[in-house]
Amino acid sequence: MNLRTVNKPVRKIDAMQLVTGQPVYTDDIAPRDCLIIKLLRSPYANAWIREIDTSRAKATPGVWDVYTWEDVRQDGRRFTCAGQTYPEPSPYDRLLLDRHMRYVGDVAAIVAGETERAVDLAIKKIRVAYEVSEPLLDFRQAKDNRILVHPEDNWETLAAVGADNLRNLCAHDESAEGDIEKTLKESDIVLDRVYHTKACQQTMMETFRTFCTIDTYGRLHVVSSTQIVFHCRRILANALHIPKSMIRVSKPRIGGGFGAKQTVIAELYPAFVTWKTKKPSKLILSREESMTASTPRHEMEMHVRIGASKDGEIQGIDLYTLSNTGAYGEHGPTTVGLSGHKSIPLYGKAKAYRFVSDVVYTNVMSAGAYRGYGATQGIFAVESAVNELAEMLGIDPILLREKNMVRQGQKMPAYYGLMNTSCALDRCLAKVKEMIKWDEKYPVRFVGNGKVRSVGISMAMQSSGIPGVDVGSATLKVNDEGFYTLLIGAADMGTGCDTILAQIAAEALECPMENITVFGADTDASPYDSGSYASSTTYVTGKAVEQCARELRERIVALGAKILDVPAEAAFFDGREVIFDDDGERKSISLHRIAAYSMDGNTIALEVTKTNSSPVSPPPFMVGAAEVEIDLQTGEIKVIEFDACVDCGTPVNTNLARVQAEGGILQGIGMALTENITYNGKGKLYENSLMQYKIPSRTDIGHIHVAFENSYEESGPFGAKSIGEVVINTPPAAIADAVFHATGKRFYELPITPEQIAMSQI
Amino acid sequence: MTVTVELNSRKVTRNIEPDMLLIDFVRAEGCYSVKRGCETSNCGLCTVFLDGLPVLSCSVLAARADNRKVTTLEGLLEEAKEFGAFLADEGAEQCGFCNPGFLMNAIALFREKPEPTEQEIREYLAGNLCRCSGYEGQLRAILKFLEWKKERGHK
Numbered sequence: 039m040n041l042r043t044v045n046k047p048v049r050k051i052d053a054m055q056l057v058t059g060q061p062v063y064t065d066d067i068a069p070r071d072c073l074i075i076k077l078l079r080s081p082y083a084n085a086w087i088r089e090i091d092t093s094r095a096k097a098t099p100g101v102w103d104v105y106t107w108e109d110v111r112q113d114g115r116r117f118t119c120a121g122q123t124y125p126e127p128s129p130y131d132r133l134l135l136d137r138h139m140r141y142v143g144d145v146a147a148i149v150a151g152e153t154e155r156a157v158d159l160a161i162k163k164i165r166v167a168y169e170v171s172e173p174l175l176d177f178r179q180a181k182d183n184r185i186l187v188h189p190e191d192n193w194e195t196l197a198a199v200g201a202d203n204l205r206n207l208c209a210h211d212e213s214a215e216g217d218i219e220k221t222l223k224e225s226d227i228v229l230d231r232v233y234h235t236k237a238c239q240q241t242m243m244e245t246f247r248t249f250c251t252i253d254t255y256g257r258l259h260v261v262s263s264t265q266i267v268f269h270c271r272r273i274l275a276n277a278l279h280i281p282k283s284m285i286r287v288s289k290p291r292i293g294g295g296f297g298a299k300q301t302v303i304a305e306l307y308p309a310f311v312t313w314k315t316k317k318p319s320k321l322i323l324s325r326e327e328s329m330t331a332s333t334p335r336h337e338m339e340m341h342v343r344i345g346a347s348k349d350g351e352i353q354g355i356d357l358y359t360l361s362n363t364g365a366y367g368e369h370g371p372t373t374v375g376l377s378g379h380k381s382i383p384l385y386g387k388a389k390a391y392r393f394v395s396d397v398v399y400t401n402v403m404s405a406g407a408y409r410g411y412g413a414t415q416g417i418f419a420v421e422s423a424v425n426e427l428a429e430m431l432g433i434d435p436i437l438l439r440e441k442n443m444v445r446q447g448q449k450m451p452a453y454y455g456l457m458n459t460s461c462a463l464d465r466c467l468a469k470v471k472e473m474i475k476w477d478e479k480y481p482v483r484f485v486g487n488g489k490v491r492s493v494g495i496s497m498a499m500q501s502s503g504i505p506g507v508d509v510g511s512a513t514l515k516v517n518d519e520g521f522y523t524l525l526i527g528a529a530d531m532g533t534g535c536d537t538i539l540a541q542i543a544a545e546a547l548e549c550p551m552e553n554i555t556v557f558g559a560d561t562d563a564s565p566y567d568s569g570s571y572a573s574s575t576t577y578v579t580g581k582a583v584e585q586c587a588r589e590l591r592e593r594i595v596a597l598g599a600k601i602l603d604v605p606a607e608a609a610f611f612d613g614r615e616v617i618f619d620d621d622g623e624r625k626s627i628s629l630h631r632i633a634a635y636s637m638d639g640n641t642i643a644l645e646v647t648k649t650n651s652s653p654v655s656p657p658p659f660m661v662g663a664a665e666v667e668i669d670l671q672t673g674e675i676k677v678i679e680f681d682a683c684v685d686c687g688t689p690v691n692t693n694l695a696r697v698q699a700e701g702g703i704l705q706g707i708g709m710a711l712t713e714n715i716t717y718n719g720k721g722k723l724y725e726n727s728l729m730q731y732k733i734p735s736r737t738d739i740g741h742i743h744v745a746f747e748n749s750y751e752e753s754g755p756f757g758a759k760s761i762g763e764v765v766i767n768t769p770p771a772a773i774a775d776a777v778f779h780a781t782g783k784r785f786y787e788l789p790i791t792p793e794q795i796a797m798s799q800i
Numbered sequence: 801m802t803v804t805v806e807l808n809s810r811k812v813t814r815n816i817e818p819d820m821l822l823i824d825f826v827r828a829e830g831c832y833s834v835k836r837g838c839e840t841s842n843c844g845l846c847t848v849f850l851d852g853l854p855v856l857s858c859s860v861l862a863a864r865a866d867n868r869k870v871t872t873l874e875g876l877l878e879e880a881k882e883f884g885a886f887l888a889d890e891g892a893e894q895c896g897f898c899n900p901g902f903l904m905n906a907i908a909l910f911r912e913k914p915e916p917t918e919q920e921i922r923e924y925l926a927g928n929l930c931r932c933s934g935y936e937g938q939l940r941a942i943l944k945f946l947e948w949k950k951e952r953g954h955k
Contacts, residue, residue: 049888056896057884057903059833059873066832155817241931243837243845243897293835293897294931325838532895532932693891693937700934701894728842728929736935737926 043544044756047693048551050537052291052530062291064263065322068249073102073319075307076157078147078164079331080139083173083401083721084185087137087146087166094163095149100156102315104164105148107137116192117276119302119333120368120406121266123507123568125196127371129208131188134277134306139168140187140365141403142722143331150311150319173401173721177337177362180206180398187365187399199371208363209371209397213378215451216390221354225345229427232341233419234787235770236715237334237362238708239725240408241733242531244293245328246304249320250312253286258313260287265299265529266569267559273302274309285309288560295531296705297407300571301333301368329726333406336373336397337362337715340419350433352424352442354390355382355452359416361397366404370397373407376501377416380657382452384420384463384497386444391452401721407571409702410766413500414709418788421496421771426784434480435495435775436471443467443497446749454505456654460749460759462685463497463659469745470495473681474663481779488671491678494775495663498767501655502751502760503574508651510579511565512586514543515645516594516636520629522547526558527567528579533762534694535575539583541690542755546587548613565647573658573760576690580755582650590646597642598632656751658759659685662703662768665740666776673796675777677707678740682768687751687759695761699744702765708734709766710773711789803866807831808875816862822848822855825862826872833873833900837929844928847901848872854908856927873900879907886945892937894930902928906942915946 055062092104110133120128135145147164151157174185188203195201200210222228248262258280264270267287275282292299304321311319323332343356359377363370378393408414424442428435444450446461471477474493482492503510513525524543530536540554547553558564567579591611598616599606602625609618615626636644662682668675680703689695712732716724725731750757770788778784783798804813807829816825823846826834834857837843846857849871850864873880880903887893887903902925909916909924916924921942930938 047889047891050891050893052896053888053891053893054881054884056893057887057899058877058880059900059903061832063832063835063897243843243895243929243931244835245837292895294895296931325840532897534891534894691891693889697891697894697933697937700936701932702934704934705931727840728838729840733929733931735926735929736922736939739935742934742936 041545041756043541043551044690045688045692048537048541048691050534051540051556052536063244063293064247064249064261064290067290068320069251069318071318072249073150073152073311073315073317074154074157075148075150075311075319075321076161077145077307078149078161080144080146081142082139082168082170083142083175084171085139085168087139088169089167090147091165092147095160098156098160098163100153101149101151101160103150104160105135105310107135110135112137113192114279116194117273118368119273121269121300121302121569121571124272127197127199128369129201129367130194130196131367134310141401143403144365148307148311150315175401175717175721177360177398177400178339180400181396187401201371206399207396208367208399209374210395211375212394214392218354218356218390218392221390222343222345222356225353226348227430228343228345229423229430230343231423231426232339232786233422234339235337235415235418236788237337237405238408238713238715239329239334239731240296240298242294242296242298245325246323246332247321248304248308249318250308251318252312252316258285258309260285260305260309262287262289262305263292263299264289265295265531265571267529267561268527268566269569270302270305271561274305277306278309278313280313286562289529292529292531296409297411297571298332299531300407300569303332325728326726329731330723331403333368333404335408336405336412338377338415340377340416342419342423344423344427346427346431350431350438350441352385352388354388355385355420356392357382359395361395362400362405363397364400364402364404368404368406370405373412376412379452379454380413380499380501381416381420383450384444384499385442386448386450387442393452402717409705409763411763414767417496417498417767418770422774425494425771425775436467436476439467439497453657459656460687460751461659462747462749465747466659466661466683466685469683469747470661470663470681473743473745474665474679476663479665489667489669490780491665491667492776492779493663493665494772494779495661496768496771498660498764499657500573500760500764500767501657502577502754503652503655504572505655506651506653508568508572508574508578509566509649510574510582511567511647511649512579512583513565513645513647514586514590516633518633520633521553521555524554524556524583525564526556526579527564528575529559529570531570533698534691535570538576538690538694539580542580542583543587545756546584547591565649573763576758577754577760578650578652580690580758582648584755585650586646586648589648593642593644593646594629594632597636597644598627601627601632601635652753654753656753656759658761658764660764660768662772664769664772664776666773666780668780668795670799673792675711675792675795676738676740677773680707680742680769683745683747684761684765685747685749686761687749687754688757689746689748690758696744698761699765700742703742703769704734704739706766706769707739707773709788710770714789801863803863805865806869808871818863820862822857822860822862822865826857826870831872831874835897835900837898842929844905845898845901847904849904854905873903876907883907883945886941887938890937890941892933892941894932898928898930902930902938
């Protein structure tokens with residue numbers, strides 16, 4: 039296919055605005071007279087508010103009002119903050135202000151005032167008497183524990199996900215194909231291991247933030263750094279118990295999301311305050327609040343059993359995942375599914391699989407959506423197990439994968455029984471083997487001075503949207519002089535989807551990028567879109583854009599033919615003109631003139647909306663290999679090279695695909711080596727700042743090299759699949775195996791710290 | 801207290817609270833490029849020049865800028881566009897939120913060391929965190945920009 043705009047390194051259409059620091063983010067455009075909101079948070083992991091005295095706080099000069107649980111009906115309907123399609127799988131377990139504090143950081147009071155100083159002072163003047171209970175902190179003990187995180191009567195689940203609040207269960211699921219017990223019994227070798235990953239933080243540079251105003255019609259206008267404007271509208275209506283018609287949500291530029299902003303975090307409070315006071319208000323979460331009271335990755339413990347024949351044929355995979363959703367169930371029932379359904383299918387030859395999962399409530403901050411969404415955890419476990427299996431069998435880990443990996447055209451039983459329609463995983467593996475010079479470097483080399491260098495590898499997959507659920511839409515219209523407006527409800531959070539979707543439109547309309555302007559996302563004006571998550575935007579919304587552009591072409595031809603007074607069937611559009619050419623009789627009219635005509639006595643709308651949803655979700659695939667250097671004396675470890683190859687179908691924007699991959703890989707490296715989460719005995723999180731929660735800096739990494747081996751996905755726009763999430767999934771298992779090759783010690787928990795490495799050498 | 805600051809070549813005299821931070825001062829003056837990413841001096845997003853040298857404006861009192869020159873990206877737009885174009889050509893701006901602080905410090909680097917080595921680039925900019933890009937695209941942009949400047953200099 040001869041592509042002109044797609045599969046090119048097109049500059050992002052907002053790039054120059056961003057690099058010159060223009061005021062395009064939430065806090066840059068908030069009204070200057072906003073009430074400032076701050077939140078009083080619980081110091082206890084499990085407590086009830088016996089009394090709360092706000093009189094002195096309310097009397098503080100400059101304070102507008104203070105709200106507590108007494109301002110919210112405790113027997114009212116609960117809601118979830120998870121940005122998911124209704125009816126949400128996540129349980130309705132929240133109130134906007136609750137008398138029961140379920141983690142250190144739960145909101146006890148909202149303070150709104152004219153200045154930050156006044157609000158800070160007022161917060162200190164609130165007196166709370168807590169009735170403190172023993173918290174439930176160990177997620178392994180949570181199921182059927184006598185301490186209940188959600189004992190309340192109005193806890194509710196809308197979907198059959200196996201949830202039971204009286205058992206601390208947010209979800210339970212089982213799926214299988216073949217007889218796993220028999221398969222494992224008949225296997226020559228069975229590896230049985232338990233892996234643990236923690237509640238890593240998305241750590242986007244812009245913390246959660248929202249401002250609200252009341253619009254001309256008395257409606258609540260919410261401007262927020264969110265990936266999900268439409269879900270946000272529903273969630274706020276649920277939380278405030280007001281009609282959805284009274285809410286408009288729009289998003290400006292977003293300073294990073296990574297899934298964090300797929301959950302409503304900041305929006306609740308300014309929405310509540312502005313609705314009550316009818317005054318503009320804003321809430322900017324501090325970094326500390328973003329680290330301690332948001333929705334990070336689900337902590338998971340994964341018990342893997344893999345059976346294989348002596349010659350290295352994987353026979354069956356059995357996985358049990360225990361997931362910790364924390365105090366509230368955001369994304370609990372869904373993330374856990376990916377830990378199995380996006381790890382087990384990597385091995386296409388297995389005769390049987392079983393995947394059982396429990397998701398439990400505990401008294402720590404709620405988990406949520408973070409790039410990878412459970413697949414990251416599951417792939418760490420399964421790929422680590424396969425690496426260890428290779429060692430037990432005495433087979434090179436690459437060779438073991440060559441023997442067993444899923445291939446194009448295979449049915450994937452553990453991937454909802456779908457066909458693997460486009461897959462270059464085999465080519466990715468071969469490419470990475472060559473990039474990292476595996477045969478020279480595997481497994482380990484001593485480089486002197488007490489240092490060793492070693493390599494490790496991992497494969498990964500993800501999905502491209504939620505099949506049969508996610509909806510993507512696009513509206514395209516022709517304007518004066520023939521430029522187009524593309525309206526979307528998907529949210530560009532830095533990933534570049536405004537640009538990518540414009541590229542798809544430009545390709546299908548045969549016009550330069552400059553002819554397309556993009557608008558989004560705004561619930562009042564955008565066509566409906568589930569939002570930007572689940573690796574759906576390029577594949578699901580991108581296809582809607584392509585279909586929309588094709589239908590708009592037909593409208594342009596229809597109007598052009600009408601003006602030319604020729605039959606539409608005999609005319610065509612070449613991106614510039616509608617042309618009629620019948621045996622030498624040639625007539626044409628430019629888009630410029632058609633556009634002018636469309637605004638003058640015209641009845642054919644040059645505007646089309648298309649909505650797309652896909653029954654399938656073709657997985658992107660990836661292989662990543664790490665070379666680490668370890669000082670065996672100090673345990674100091676550095677990834678000196680990470681080589682990866684991605685199959686995302688056709689990369690719509692080659693630059694942005696590469697940067698997505700590089701960025702995701704470094705996040706994965708952070709998860710593997712430095713991003714730790716630890717609590718004290720009372721449930722208080724230690725890593726509450728960028729000082730303690732160590733995301734990689736540019737001195738912490740050698741080089742990341744990314745290559746692409748493209749398959750072509752027929753159902754995607756110009757052959758594209760997704761890339762946003764798969765890219766975070768390979769570093770953990772690859773690095774853990776490299777560490778083993780260097781130290782002889784296997785690590786089953788992340789992060790793998792220098793201290794642990796040094797201690798393993800004693 | 802009253803302070804007079806030369807902010808992007810414009811003298812502003814304001815009555816401020818003694819504990820006002822420089823980041824809040826410059827944002828109140830409309831310099832919205834200056835972002836707050838943490839409260840612990842880790843992220844580099846709030847980098848501005850104080851008398852021409854990069855500082856973290858979240859860790860400097862506005863009072864300290866009295867009778868001094870403060871420069872934000874708003875005051876360096878030509879340089880920002882020139883180098884920023886290279887960042888844009890790599891797609892490495894991504895969400896853009898860390899860009900202003902990163903550009904400020906990169907411009908400081910180029911002024912201080914016109915021909916830095918890769919290691920010097922990494923070390924000079926180590927305090928500028930970015931969660932989107934994995935830093936590789938930023939590095940490519942810097943190297944290509946330096947190459948371009950060198951070629952232009954030869955001409």
